[in-house]
Each structure stands twice: as structure tokens, then as C-alpha cells.
Amino acid sequence: MKSSIMQGARILATGSAVPNLCINNHQISQIVNTSNEWIVTRTGIKERRILNGINKSVVDLASTASLNALKKIAMDPLEIDLIILATSSPNDLFGSASQLQAKIGANNAVAFDLTAACSGFVLSIVTATQFLQTGCYKNILIVGADVLSKWVDWSDRSTCILFGDGAGAAIVQRCSQQDNGILGFQLNTDGKQFDQLSIAYEEDIASKEKLNIFKGRFNNIIMNGKEIYKFAVSKVPISILKCLNSLQIDTKDVNWLLLHQANERILNAVANRLSVDSNKLISNLSKYGNTSAASIPLALDEALTNNQIKKGDIIVIAGFGAGLTWGTVVIKWKC
Numbered sequence: 001m002k003s004s005i006m007q008g009a010r011i012l013a014t015g016s017a018v019p020n021l022c023i024n025n026h027q028i029s030q031i032v033n034t035s036n037e038w039i040v041t042r043t044g045i046k047e048r049r050i051l052n053g054i055n056k057s058v059v060d061l062a063s064t065a066s067l068n069a070l071k072k073i074a075m076d077p078l079e080i081d082l083i084i085l086a087t088s089s090p091n092d093l094f095g096s097a098s099q100l101q102a103k104i105g106a107n108n109a110v111a112f113d114l115t116a117a118c119s120g121f122v123l124s125i126v127t128a129t130q131f132l133q134t135g136c137y138k139n140i141l142i143v144g145a146d147v148l149s150k151w152v153d154w155s156d157r158s159t160c161i162l163f164g165d166g167a168g169a170a171i172v173q174r175c176s177q178q179d180n181g182i183l184g185f186q187l188n189t190d191g192k193q194f195d196q197l198s199i200a201y202e203e204d205i206a207s208k209e210k211l212n213i214f215k216g217r218f219n220n221i222i223m224n225g226k227e228i229y230k231f232a233v234s235k236v237p238i239s240i241l242k243c244l245n246s247l248q249i250d251t252k253d254v255n256w257l258l259l260h261q262a263n264e265r266i267l268n269a270v271a272n273r274l275s276v277d278s279n280k281l282i283s284n285l286s287k288y289g290n291t292s293a294a295s296i297p298l299a300l301d302e303a304l305t306n307n308q309i310k311k312g313d314i315i316v317i318a319g320f321g322a323g324l325t326w327g328t329v330v331i332k333w334k335c
């Protein structure tokens with residue numbers, strides 16, 4: 001008989017992948033009316049990676065990131081019980097997680113997509129943790145991957161400067177309560193503001209078919225930058241503080257602040273509101289731009305590879321974006 005005692009969960013390994021094509025701000029300024037100086041000053045972004053090539057998709061990036069994570073701990077893909085792929089840019093509306101499962105040979109895993117824009121990775125950690133804490137599964141692969149370049153209007157200077165493509169993966173494993181590394185979370189949604197940032201489906205009136213059925217298509221990304229900025233700077237610190245308070249952790253005991261990599265000014269403003277020193281911010285935004293669901297695991301993997309994060313460190317992870325969705329997960333690094 002299974003014990004009803006809740007188990008712990010911890011991240012065992014991470015991996016990441018970005019496409020080879022690197023587009024810098026000077027190149028962007030050749031296609032829209034902008035400048036390197038404007039982009040760097042307003043966002044902190046210097047360059048981004050873009051997925052090109054025929055038939056390349058989010059699955060290619062997600063599988064490379066996943067295999068990199070598995071390799072670090074020499075784990076056989078057959079040991080994975082569940083795959084959660086956080087993405088808003090699947091290559092199939094029915095989902096891409098099953099293609100990821102097949103591509104990495106994780107034949108014993110059930111797989112599904114999770115759509116929550118730039119909060120997708122935070123929601124994936126929390127979802128995975130529920131399956132682990134109940135004792136249901138042992139090893140879960142969570143992946144944040146997006147290719148928003150496919151949905152960007154490359155003639156819109158207010159959005160095309162921001163986004164890049166990438167993927168980050170983490171293997172989360174069940175453990176004893178004593179070794180638990182996922183300390184707590186706080187999640188939010190405000191659907192009334194969905195249209196501040198969206199890739200909307202639109203019916204094409206001219207396409208009326210038999211039985212009065214309309215067919216349509218998805219538009220490019222539209223964003224009210226100012227409102228999203230205000231939303232992030234005001235709501236994210238509240239979520240972080242609620243989560244830390246529930247865990248009785250003081251902000252001065254936080255070692256790292258890992259926020260969704262949207263804009264350097266947002267990262268600094270959130271750190272400032274929390275009175276957390278900006279040298280505790282993990283940031284790789286200048287190299288990759290906003291990679292949506294990939295941004296947090298990409299930055300986490302880089303920080304671990306650079307030995308920035310040490311065993312026992314408290315990491316506050318917060319995501320925010322379309323939906324609107326936002327939330328926090330607090331981690332104690334255990335490996």
C-alpha cells in the first residue's frame with residue numbers, strides 16, 4: 001500500500017538549446033526604423049537567436065535541450081514518466097509534447113503541452129511537483145520552449161526587437177521530504193486583460209464555406225508594451241512577497257532572483273521594489289531577448305553551468321506574460 005505522506009521534489013539537472021542564427025540589433029535596424037542604442041537602452045537586449053531552416057520547429061530545440069539535461073545525469077529517456085512541454089508556439093495545434101516524447105525516445109512517458117506564455121515554465125514546475133509529491137510519478141521532464149519568431153510581425157518595431165527563440169529543460173525527481181527543493185509557489189491569472197498581449201485567432205469572413213462555416217487563422221503578436229510593463233513591475237513583486245511570506249523566508253535570505261527575461265528595466269525595477277541587490281539578478285537577456293517559456297530554464301541552465309548557483313542557495317523564480325498570467329516558485333538548490 002502506498003503511503004499517503006507527501007513526498008518531496010527537486011530539480012536534478014537542466015539543459016538548454018538555442019538556434020545558431022544570431023541576429024543583432026544593427027541587423028534589425030536594417031529592416032525596421034530603430035537603432036541599437038534605442039533597443040539596448042529600453043530593453044537591455046543586444047542580440048537574439050532565430051530558428052530558421054525548412055521544417056525546423058520548437059520540437060527540435062526542445063529535444064536538444066532535453067537530451068542535454070538527460071546526458072548530464074546519464075539518465076535513460078525510458079526512465080521519464082511524464083513530459084510537460086510549456087510552449088505557445090507548437091508546430092501542431094493538438095500539441096507538440098508527443099513529438100518531443102518520440103524524438104528523445106521517452107517511450108514510457110505520457111506527454112502533454114502546457115500553454116501559459118512566459119509563465120509556462122513556472123506553471124510546469126508547479127504541475128510536475130504535484131505529480132511527484134503525491135507519489136504518482138518519479139521522474140518528470142519539464143521543458144520551456146518557444147519560437148515566437150514565427151509569430152512576430154517583422155515590420156512592427158515595437159515587438160520584433162524583443163523576441164528570440166530557444167528552449168530550456170529540467171528533470172524533476174521525487175525525493176524524501178527532507179531533500180525537498182521546491183519549497184512553495186504562488187500563481188495568478190487575470191483573463192480580463194488577455195488582449196494586452198496576444199496571438200489571436202481571427203475568422204476570415206471571405207472564407208465562408210458550406211454549412212456557413214468560417215475558417216480563419218492566427219494573427220501575429222500584438223502587445224500593449226506600456227501596460228505589460230506596468231503590470232509586470234507592479235504585480236510580480238507582490239507575488240514574490242506573498243510566496244516568500246508564506247514560507248517565512250526574508251528577502252535578504254534570497255540568493256538569486258530569476259525572473260522571466262523580458263526587459264532589463266523590468267528585472268531591475270522588480271529587484272528594486274523587493275530591496276534585493278541587483279547583483280542577485282540572473283540575467284542573460286542581452287544575448288537571447290525574450291524567449292517566452294524558454295527564458296527561465298535557459299537562464300537557469302546557464303547560471304548552473306557557470307557555477308553561479310551553489311548547493312543550498314534560495315532561488316526565487318517568477319514568470320509573467322500573456323493571459324495575463326504570473327507567478328512565483330521558490331527553490332532551494334539541492335544538487
Ligand code: ACO
Pocket residue numbers: 033034035038039042043117118119157158161197224225226228229232262263266290292320321322
Ligand atoms: N525603436 C525606436 N523607437 C521605438 C521602437 C523601436 N524599436 N519601439 C517603439 N518606439 C517608439 C515609440 O513609437 C514611441 O515613440 P513616440 O514617443 O514618438 O510615440 C517611443 O519609442 C516610446 O515608446 P514606448 O512604447 O513608450 O517605449 P517603452 O519605453 O515603453 O518601451 C517596450 C517599449 C520595450 C516594449 C516596453 O514597454 C516593454 O518592455 N514592455 C514590456 C514588454 C514585456 O515585458 N513583454 C513580456 C511579454 S512576455 C509574453 O508573455 C510573450
